[in-house]
Amino acid sequence: MSAIFLFLVLFILLFFPLVTYALFWYEAGNSPYRFQIQQESDGKMAAWILKGLFSSFWSQILVILLFPFGIFRPLWKTGAEENSTFPPVVLIHGLYHNASAWFLFRFRLRRAGLKRIHVISYSSWRHSFREIEEQLVLRLMEIGAIEKDDPVLLVGHSLGGLLAKAYAGRKGGFPGPAVKGLITLGTPFRGSKMAAFALGKLARSLSSGSDLIKELEA
Numbered sequence: 001m002s003a004i005f006l007f008l009v010l011f012i013l014l015f016f017p018l019v020t021y022a023l024f025w026y027e028a029g030n031s032p033y034r035f036q037i038q039q040e041s042d043g044k045m046a047a048w049i050l051k052g053l054f055s056s057f058w059s060q061i062l063v064i065l066l067f068p069f070g071i072f073r074p075l076w077k078t079g080a081e082e083n084s085t086f087p088p089v090v091l092i093h094g095l096y097h098n099a100s101a102w103f104l105f106r107f108r109l110r111r112a113g114l115k116r117i118h119v120i121s122y123s124s125w126r127h128s129f130r131e132i133e134e135q136l137v138l139r140l141m142e143i144g145a146i147e148k149d150d151p152v153l154l155v156g157h158s159l160g161g162l163l164a165k166a167y168a169g170r171k172g173g174f175p176g177p178a179v180k181g182l183i184t185l186g187t188p189f190r191g192s193k194m195a196a197f198a199l200g201k202l203a204r205s206l207s208s209g210s211d212l213i214k215e216l217e218a
């Protein structure tokens with residue numbers, strides 16, 4: 001029994017990093033960024049791939065270990081900081097994840113002096129993109145009340161970047177704090193080819209050329 005359990009653990013820890021990293025290279029290899037990757041690797045693509053695979057392996061372990069902490073919302077609440085020279089930072093995670101995606105990131109931001117950090121979490125299974133966008137607006141209104149409507153810096157990973165862009169691109173007259181800046185990490189602005197194989201309607205709506213992607217590009 002213990003041998004089977006150990007096999008399953010190793011399978012999960014090794015299989016998922018391999019799959020996620022393979023998907024990354026599939027996307028990168030079919031994007032305009034492939035030439036940039038080749039240049040930055042300085043002809044050492046094999047070493048780059050091995051280094052990235054090692055990083056993906058440890059990242060996957062951290063994701064699995066930290067994911068349960070994202071369920072406990074009190075852990076991610078932040079009060080207003082007096083006399084802070086930095087703007088409030090709002091972190092928005094990507095597809096299938098939760099607030100725990102920003103565990104180490106938030107720690108590093110606080111070490112850098114950014115104390116007003118807010119993490120927004122949402123479900124990737126029960127809602128459409130537009131429904132999550134509405135939830136984002138409500139959550140940002142709450143953050144605006146805490147931060148006395150100071151303009152916020154939005155940071156979004158993957159799907160979170162699309163949500164942040166949608167909020168930042170709204171015209172005047174909408175509720176919620178103004179946006180001081182927008183940073184996106186690994187965001188599929190042109191959609192994702194792998195979305196066609198993803199689980200859930202939300203994920204599949206992110207496929208290249210989908211109605212949602214066209215709306216967001218407009």
